[in-house]
Amino acid sequence: MAIDIKKVLLLGGGPTSIGHENELDAAAFERVMALKKTGAQIIYVDNNPFSFASEEIQPANVYVQEVNFQNVINIIDKEKPDAIMATTGGLNAMQIAWQLAESDVLTTNNITLLGMRPTDLKKVIDNQKLRNLLTEINEQVIASKIVANDEEAMDFVRDVGFPVIVKPISPSHDTSRFICNNTDELEDALEVSFKRTYIKRCSIEQSIVGYKEIEMVGLRDSNGNKILISGLEDMDPIGIHSGDSIIFAPTQTLINEEYQALRTATFRIMDALNIAGTCHVQFAQSRTDSNYFVTKVSPFFTRNTLLAAKATGYPLTYVSSFLELGYTLTEIKLPTKYSKYLAFMEPTMDHVVVKIPLWPFRDITDVDQHLNTLMKSVGSTIGIGRTVEEAIIKAMHSSQFSPRDILPSVSTVDDDAVINQLIHPLASRILILMEALRRGFSIDELSELTRIDRFYFYKLNQLLRAQDFVINNPLSAQAVEIGHNYGFGDGMLAELWQVNISTIRRINRNCNPVTYKEVEPSAGEFRETTNIFYSSYELENESKSDSGKTALVIGRGGNQLGPNSAADYYTSQILWTLKKSGYKTIIMNTNPNAVSLTPQLSDKQYIEPIQLGNILNIVSLEKPDVMFLPGNRHYLSNELEKFADLNMIVLPPDQKVAKYKNHQATTAIDVFIDQDKIIPITSISFFTRSDRTEVRYINDYQQPMEQWQTDETELISKALKLLDTSKWQGLVQVLFNKVDSHYHFSGIRPIRITETAFLTKTTGVNWVNALVKKHLGILDFNQLEKQLIPETHQRYSIMKAHFPFRELQSSRTDGTTRQEVGASLSFKNMSNT
């Protein structure tokens, strides 16, 4: 029975951090689009300046505030919503929902918590209650105890023995777990953990290190109907955080009995919790018998919930929104492009998806880089293929930092280091696994050392054999065919043979052309039109080029420190603008958490490595009228420029064109330039955490500048004089360094991605939209000018960067712009200053 909702409060995911990328924003965006269909008024709270979801809501209904208990209570008092949706706000939002229930705010205000009843939510949030519940329904949980001091911890260990895992209760973030094999390690772990808990309690549990980690994502409606979206298998064993693990969908090494047992367990858990919506359950599966433990129950959106949806093509966010509103699976009407049965058909896959995480160790080097129970990755990329090998290689391409299409070599690592890294893995884990195979380690030996299933070594071995064949048979049609079959793109073949990519494309003319297969949840039973494609060299091509004006937008791939999720925000704005300007939009991206891959933003999605060969293949098929390429892909833009018939626009702009007089700045004037016209936008004050003024340490921004009352007008006119419109176009920032109340000019640069998002949130003008339109020649300059009537400043807008230092156990507090993981936005009234 659908619940009648007039006004719903949606809790946002907050700033991105380790453990939380833009998946929550992507889910919230899709949810907002779905909720709009119900006619309900949406109130949104989030202080993530890179939130795309919030821009689809009436500005008056968006509360730019930290998502915390007190703020939510204040919003409830003011808005009087009749329902709350917390499932797209991560664990934080669920905890707030629980607090609201505990403190009777929900009952007093007659607010429905959507998705779960408060009594059931309590069973999930409270670990001991969850354990009781699981035990009651005959699901095994690992022995665990909550301890308040070292003595209690020792008592526990005397009972169950080492190894044990220690983690803080109500931690400051949800990623810290320590495996302890002996008393010394236990003491260290307890010391750190007691420091991190708000309530001075730690949990200690029996370790299941080495078990397989299997994840299940299911949906349930209020009538008790359930479907399983997908099973996911972590290649890495328990002991490496699931967020740092290479993940396969569907599961690869479970026999039917094991798989079905976990499926049934997932359903039983969803039933016991009366969930209406989605639930992600994690299991530890024994390698030697059919025993398993339930390790985590997340009845809300997680990274891997979204991965399961991406992997199958099932419109999970859309469907779960309606499930939370009380609709049953059979009542939900999907957008017309899907077959009418799809909402309640269990997804089946005829492809393989591999997710490889991205770690921040290039930007933050002085931390422990070992992969363990503490999550360290900041992003991930996926590869999709028709075979396991193809999917692995594509995910590997996509996860490389190298601008060129080549996998880094670890051939110089000595044997001892290889063995060491097999046992204590680093970010380069998969390359080391392949290197070990190349050096003749046996599969049994490797499986023993790494606790990785032998299956994966067989697959890696086949990749190595294919690679050897390709290397040993340069420029042969057969080598191209085998290379293609195993997922080596044209670009990779060109790199392996040290030739130009057009040579490969010439050889390929006699081979099978690339084909695109649709990612859809019926495994070919129905002609679904999800319009999500991946390449494979087979017979049938399912992607047909669109008629009409088309635009191809190249995404940013997996999140990395620096612009991080702001980059994807930018890509999403490009797509949205193009779509609203009448273009058929095509996005190419590999980030499973990307907002830019939500179905509403594009007419077509290619989940393909963002590499030259893959782009050229898509360009040949789609013949886009215009193509957008991110400015940081220099190699790609240089290579693509050789293809004269490409109408290529570089956005976001390349920061390398910045001109610095010196690298010190405190203040800036932001302007927009279209041909010879300049609109001053605003002034900005920069802040650094340590009173430094070096540009690379500028992480915090305030709009308008300090002392704008006296200095802004003068500084703007100073800036305008410095700008040569024949050199600078678009969003441009003039930097000044204030020394002893004098503003010294220090440089000009394109406005950075994060600041562009900040400007859009604070000025009420969508600057990405303006840039895109300018490039397309459809910008209405006068209208833009009108939108920006200079007004007396009412408030300060402040954006502060967040760094992942604490999660990475670094003692640093101040970082560079390249080390940012996210940011928070706030406003301050002038009168308060």
Next chain:
Amino acid sequence: MTQRYLILEDGSAYAGKAFGSLATTTGEIVANSTMNGYQEIISNQIYHNQIIVFTQPSIGNTGLDQNAYESILPSAKGVIVREYENLATDHFKRISLDRYLKQHKIPGIYDVDTRQIRHHLQQFGNMKASIVDVADDHAFDQLHATVLTNQQVAQVATPKPYPNPDDGDNVVVVDFGLKSGILRELSKRNCNITVVPWDSSSETILDLDPDGIVLSTGPGAPFNLPDSILQMIRDVQSQVPLFGMGLGHELFALANGAKVVKMRVEHHGSNHPIREIITNEIFFSAQEQGYAVDPKSIDHAKLFITHVDLVNGTVQGLRHRDYPAISVQFSPDGAPGPKDSVGLFDDFIEFMARRRDSNGDRY
């Protein structure tokens, strides 16, 4: 790697690489989209005389497990898959898929566009196919000339009765091409099982003093079997609780006056929601069906429709109005496939318990 061909009755041919046996075979081609349990699928007798296209892209990953065969002698005519992995042994001492297929003379082809084949079959319906060395006119002539047997049940079912003793309810399983999953579920519930040949008479069966009777799954069309089987069903259903599955369900329907039709495209998968009418709940189970009970032909004074497939509307479950006799089209044993409906075996056990409680006075 030997190149071999899958050729279809309508003239299409697909080149791929050989694995398993190098035999040349002909059968009906069907696509199966269940994502787990290639071993259970290949060893299911229901695939007698059929070539199975797996839409699951990669099979063989876990070898073959001694505990997961659905029959001792598989009789599928071929396996078509995008990719296979030839993993041999691990902790469980499993054997490899390639070796298994060679042992049982089942040819396989991999590295073919199975997604295209699936699309092709969805569009053009069921057809004959062959796995051959050369896709020439001769091969197509042979394919066209081959008449597939309609005596599948006689070929795969046990010719002699055999026991599977335990100390619980006496259950007689009529073997039409039985899958072991049914026996496993009955054994878990301590049933004292006697498996009898498909053509056993009602006297033979009732003489075994059964507490309940199971009509097993099996290959082929129900209307190719003699009417004596329908008479047997009518005789026993009024005396003893009855549970039919797959072919057993189709026979139960025929015995009670319903019609069974051949589907244009066989459905093999576990992705269709099955609605239980009485509770209005949906669940999933492996379905391997080439035939379907026509809902319009049901005599509602005799039978309840208990389950329907929400995608294609086919009858998925029946129950007699007057007796505890039920049948389902799908495989509730979940070997392979979801275990959502494994409770049907508990219901069957309860039927038998109720019958004992009432000392047979209901009959």
Next chain:
Amino acid sequence: MMGKIILDKMAMQRALTRITYEIVEKNKGVEDLVLIGIKTRGIFLANRIADRLQQLENVSIPVGELDITNYRDDIEHDSMSADVKMSNNKIDFSIEGKRVVLVDDVLYTGRTVRAALSAVMDLGRPKSINLAVLVDRGHRELPIRADFVGKNIPSSQKEKIKVYVSEIDDKDAVELIK
């Protein structure tokens, strides 16, 4: 005191489903059928059976609610008139000539059912009375037998059987409590 789940939600659903079919089977249809649930949980179970009959036969079967407190044999109530005794009940249909199915959660000594039979008899003369219970735990003290049983759960008298229904208990389950 630790409860052990004997019937989980699924098993409970199935038991009610099976009972529903058996009711139709035994009564050769649903003609003249009425359900009467005995006090708290029997009422919810009766309603669920009625929902199932609605799904199955597309008929609306009347469901009555019976509180047998005033009919218990351990209470002095001879002085009460039938009207007073029945005052806690909600049976707004005639049972004259009907096929009545009494529904309760647990069948134990049989005293509750005996009381229910008395109460029903006070209401009129039904064509037949049958008894449906979710659990039969044995230890009968009266010659009473259920016609439809969800599950036989042999139990010692020291043990307790607790039936939970999600309408009021936040879950569906039958637990054996030692």
